[in-house]
Amino acid sequence: MTTKLFGAKVPRVEDQRFLRGQGRYVDDLLTDDPRLLHAAVLRSPHAHARIVDIDVSDVLDLDGVVAVWTWDDLTGPMAEPLPLLIPHPTLTHGRTQYALARDEVNYVGEAIAFVVAVDRYVAEDAVARIRVDYEHLEPVVGIDAARAARRTVHDDVPDNVGARMEQENGDARAAIAAAPHTLTLDLDIERSACTPMEGRGTVARWDPDTSRLTVWSSTQTSTGVRGCVAAKLELDLAKVDVITPDVGGGFGVKVVHPWPEELLVPLAAKTLGRPVKYTEDRREHFISSAHERAQQHHVEVGFDDDGRVLGLDVEFWHDHGAYTPYGLIVPIITSTQLLGPYKPQNYRVAFESLYTNTVIVTPYRGAGRPQGCFVMERTMDAIAAYLGKDRTEVRSTNFIQPDEFPYEHGLVFQDGRELTYDSGDYPASLAKLKELVGWDEFEEFRAEMAAQGRKVGIGLACYVEGTGVGPYEGAHVHIETSGKVKVATGLTTQGQGHQTAFAQIVADTLGVRFEDVEITTGDTRKMPYAVGTFASRAAVMSGSAIHLAALRAKEKALRIAAEALEASEDDLEIADGVVSVKGTDASIDLGTVAVLSNPLRYAFDEASKAATQFSVGDPGKPPVAEDDEPGLEGKDFYSPPRSTFANGMHAVIVETDPDTAEITILKYAVVHDCGHLINPMIVEGQIHGGVAQGVGGALYERMAYDESGQLLNASFMDFLMPYVTEVPTSIDIDHLETPSPLNPLGIKGAGEAGVIPSAAVFAAAIEDAEGFPITAMPISPSELFELRLAHADEPHPTSPSLGS
Amino acid sequence: MKPAPFAYLRPATLEEALAALAGQQGAKVLAGGQSLVPLLSMRLAAPSTLVDINALPDLSHVAVSDDGVRIGALARHAEVLASREAAERQPLLAMALSHVAHATIRNRGTTVGSLVHADAAAEMPMVLRLLEGSVDVASVRGRRTIPAAELFAGPLESTLAQDEIAVEACFPALAPGAGVAFQEIARxxxxxxxxxxxxxxxxxGGEVTRARVGFVSVSDVPVVVDVTDSLDDPASAALAELEPADDIHATAAYRAHLVKVLTPRVLADAVHHARDRKKS
Structure with missing residues (x-):
């Protein structure tokens, strides 16, 4: 009997391949094709300049150079700006770059020329020979400069404001004015970036015999890339295939498309009639992919004696970099997800999305939520400190209660749908977290440590994450005559373990062996209708679609098996790939059912004889009934009415060295609720990775731009991604499973969970240890030292935030 | 991130290597490559020729004698770190080497290469300076010994001539009654x-007769300060000779603060070390 796999800690089957170096990434493709050409890109060394002249005359003389493109060489749609992927009515001044800069560059790293040569070495030599005459313009770097608007990034965008958006539920300002207590906070978050192990990369091959283009790209959306490539190169969609091989991490940056190179590589391949490859290097990734996070917030909050928020008014400024290809998704998510598990009676949020002469800002794991969570949780801590209340008590007072779901916030979410939470049990999550981290015993621990001259602090942070955004995903399930099950879903995989998790769903739904299920993702030849893998949506969207498609295949299998076994469908069961009549020996393999599903004229092997015309079927009827199709397949799509909302709470205990200001993590605890767990091991892996990335964002990573717009730390030597030695040695995790009513499996997304509360939870713990407010993240020991100096004259409470 | 074109030589003898260097104004020596190769890849360095010395014989030694530890040009950090005899003869070697980058880098990077790379943010140049060691260099013109005090000319600049190869470094033994210690704060x-x-x-007899402190990352070149006469406030004495600077990872004030925190700690550790050695 097949055991139920949904919910089991099934080891990831893909890891054997990955850990043995057998993954196949874009850069591994076509390496033995002698006709393969390699591309390199000339990038702007200036943050803001007009291009007066580009001289490529020295380039083609170089042995091994095949072609060079500048904007002047582009025609038709390729010469137009790149698409603005997600327009929004408030994005009144959206701007996107050209595939190759036309007459102005707006960040260090912007693509100017594209060279194709026999290898990357020669291509880089050639890039070094291109001479560009620039007229320097003053750059706008950082939110302060963008707001001051003494100069502008784009001549036709006044005050650097790309968008101004406001949402309100109730009357926040009136409620604050009438509240017994009010507080004001000014908060800052700096830039960071996804920095996946594998950067961007694209390979393309043009087949002149069939006029067909094949593109392999390291992307989070193969269907998106396909649509863009077809449109820009003016090809019929049917002539373009996009395949996503193994992807070494995305974290959001690869959902942006098309990158200039994603169009230029296919263009070059088609033009030159030879396959072309572009593999981004690490420096290019830092200066020409995407960043995130930078925002400044001004918060006004009114509350009562219990800490209940009566009115919350947030204004913030979002640095979106030089262009807005991904619209306003990040600040919209910040503005709505800021609310977390709480229900302020009145809420107003307004933001400006600002241009700066820096790398574009698009979603990075968490996608605006870490900033929102930081702001809301800093506010909760400030209220607790002001009232002298326990920080968990103030949060409890403001929680949405379990009987209040579905809870409508009266706002519009990033998918254009109502911000309505589907389910959750925040009081239960908090109780688990307090237990897990030892919240109530912490003062004892603090005293013990203080006796040794050591300084410790505890913090917690709660978040709600809208996951599984639409519009849809689909799946195709095909049971082959061997009994093996081939499943295709269109979204991509960048390390999430889809082969494992999706096969668990199929094995359970169909009643087949896990080992017999093969999942294909991100291949437009197999599933041309898809959206992509981002926003913690793959399990919810494709998981549900795969389940529905498997049900359809199962329905058909049972119908055919019932006929073959001369039994009622209701009496049949499927286990381990065998359909049997319950309580009898009568059975038929699913593979045989698949044979019977496809009436044959020709037998190609022993098994297929059973389906040939003299063996099967009623000679009086058509072999395939009018409303039926040959083959044992199921296809379905899942399209939810709105997002499902996962939630979680993190707590951390840190030690801050009284002398060196070094910050050490002593304990990290996570309570997580993403509805039913398909595979707890994969969910915990996602949390581990997220927490590690969050530690980086809170304590180590930043984008160090100087005033001229040069990124000073564009390498892993100076961009301090944490090593394994910097992340907690253990992360205590507890799960709550509040199922989502929105999908057949009751699941919610988990991909971004681990990273969302990091800035908030570390700020809280460091503040608790130090006794002065932490209002800007990330924070380094040097910054903590400077804060200590600034607060040196203040009285030093021993228990600043826990209170009485 | 691919290097600009360069010629590559892999000589089999020191003489060939020296001849190659002498004949090529733009030639650079490649040993462990842990600093040079990234510089090449980022095109921050573009030598005309790389003279790879990894095939040269008799340069991989970590030779321990009564005088101290002699380290050949091809001995990897990891090999020096693994030598128990070296650690006994001069304990500061192992103390400092355990802070040099990561195991994978130590497996490839050479100690002598690190010395002549002359990075004031690296541990081993300062250690050589503190221990008053030396580097033996060879060229077609002959051999000479450069004392540590004369080795470091400026930021990432040693006093080796372009045609010279550092073939060996000498770290003197720790004398009886002496003690050493090392601490660092890294991000x-x-x-x-x-x-x-x-x-x-x-x-x-338990009295400190001489005390010197070496510093990493708070000056342009490795700096050693004699604090024998300022043991009551050695950090201030040191700071008078250091030039901590701001960078993206820390302010100058924080670096100066760390000098104040670490200097007395490390001195105390060194005194303990001297006492512990006497006991054992």
Missing amino acids: RHGDYALVGVAAHVETD
């Missing part, structure tokens, strides 16, 4: 230190 494990401090003390 991440294995990173270049924000501040690193090593101390060398000589004692006589």
Whole structure:
């Protein structure tokens, strides 16, 4: 009997391949094709300049150079700006770059020329020979400069404001004015970036015999890339295939498309009639992919004696970099997800999305939520400190209660749908977290440590994450005559373990062996209708679609098996790939059912004889009934009415060295609720990775731009991604499973969970240890030292935030 | 991130290597490559020729004698770190080497290469300076010994001539009655230190007769300060000779603060070390 796999800690089957170096990434493709050409890109060394002249005359003389493109060489749609992927009515001044800069560059790293040569070495030599005459313009770097608007990034965008958006539920300002207590906070978050192990990369091959283009790209959306490539190169969609091989991490940056190179590589391949490859290097990734996070917030909050928020008014400024290809998704998510598990009676949020002469800002794991969570949780801590209340008590007072779901916030979410939470049990999550981290015993621990001259602090942070955004995903399930099950879903995989998790769903739904299920993702030849893998949506969207498609295949299998076994469908069961009549020996393999599903004229092997015309079927009827199709397949799509909302709470205990200001993590605890767990091991892996990335964002990573717009730390030597030695040695995790009513499996997304509360939870713990407010993240020991100096004259409470 | 074109030579003898260097104004020596190769890849260095010395014989030694530890040009950090005899003869070697980058880098990077790369943010140049060691260099013109005090000319600049190869470094033995210690603060494990401090003390009957402190990352060249006469406030004495600077990882004030925190600590550790050695 097949055991139920949904919910089991099934080891990831893909890891054997990955850990043995057998993954196949874009850069591994076509390496033995002698006709393969390699591309390199000339990038702007200036943050803001007009291009007066580009001289490529020295380039083609170089042995091994095949072609060079500048904007002047582009025609038709390729010469137009790149698409603005997600327009929004408030994005009144959206701007996107050209595939190759036309007459102005707006960040260090912007693509100017594209060279194709026999290898990357020669291509880089050639890039070094291109001479560009620039007229320097003053750059706008950082939110302060963008707001001051003494100069502008784009001549036709006044005050650097790309968008101004406001949402309100109730009357926040009136409620604050009438509240017994009010507080004001000014908060800052700096830039960071996804920095996946594998950067961007694209390979393309043009087949002149069939006029067909094949593109392999390291992307989070193969269907998106396909649509863009077809449109820009003016090809019929049917002539373009996009395949996503193994992807070494995305974290959001690869959902942006098309990158200039994603169009230029296919263009070059088609033009030159030879396959072309572009593999981004690490420096290019830092200066020409995407960043995130930078925002400044001004918060006004009114509350009562219990800490209940009566009115919350947030204004913030979002640095979106030089262009807005991904619209306003990040600040919209910040503005709505800021609310977390709480229900302020009145809420107003307004933001400006600002241009700066820096790398574009698009979603990075968490996608605006870490900033929102930081702001809301800093506010909760400030209220607790002001009232002298326990920080968990103030949060409890403001929680949405379990009987209040579905809870409508009266706002519009990033998918254009109502911000309505589907389910959750925040009081239960908090109780688990307090237990897990030892919240109530912490003062004892603090005293013990203080006796040794050591300084410790505890913090917690709660978040709600809208996951599984639409519009849809689909799946195709095909049971082959061997009994093996081939499943295709269109979204991509960048390390999430889809082969494992999706096969668990199929094995359970169909009643087949896990080992017999093969999942294909991100291949437009197999599933041309898809959206992509981002926003913690793959399990919810494709998981549900795969389940529905498997049900359809199962329905058909049972119908055919019932006929073959001369039994009622209701009496049949499927286990381990065998359909049997319950309580009898009568059975038929699913593979045989698949044979019977496809009436044959020709037998190609022993098994297929059973389906040939003299063996099967009623000679009086058509072999395939009018409303039926040959083959044992199921296809379905899942399209939810709105997002499902996962939630979680993190707590951390840190030690801050009284002398060196070094910050050490002593304990990290996570309570997580993403509805039913398909595979707890994969969910915990996602949390581990997220927490590690969050530690980086809170304590180590930043984008160090100087005033001229040069990124000073564009390498892993100076961009301090944490090593394994910097992340907690253990992360205590507890799960709550509040199922989502929105999908057949009751699941919610988990991909971004681990990273969302990091800035908030570390700020809280460091503040608790130090006794002065932490209002800007990330924070380094040097910054903590400077804060200590600034607060040196203040009285030093021993228990600043826990209170009485 | 691919290097500009260069010629590549892999000589089999030191003489060939020296001849190659002498004949090529733009030639550079490749040993462990842990600093040079990234510089090549980022096109921050574009030598005309790389003279790869990894095939040269008899340069991989970690030779321990009564005088001290002699380290050949091809001995990897990891090999020096693994030598128990070296650690006994001069304990500061192992103390400092464990802070040099990560295991994978130590497996390839050479100690002598690190010395002549002359990075004031690296541990080993300062250690050589503190221990008053030396480097033997060879060229077609002959051999000479450069004392540590004369080795470091400026930021990432040694006093080796373009045609010279550092063939061996000598770290003197720790004298009886002397003690050493090392501590550093880095942003991440294995990173270049924000501040690193090593101390060398000589004692006589429990009294400190000489005390010197070396510093990493708070000056342009490795700096050693004699604090024998300022043991009541050695950090201030040191800071008078250091030039901590702001960078993206720390302010100058924080670096100066770390000098104040670490200097007395490391001196105390070194005094303890001297006493513990006497006991054992």
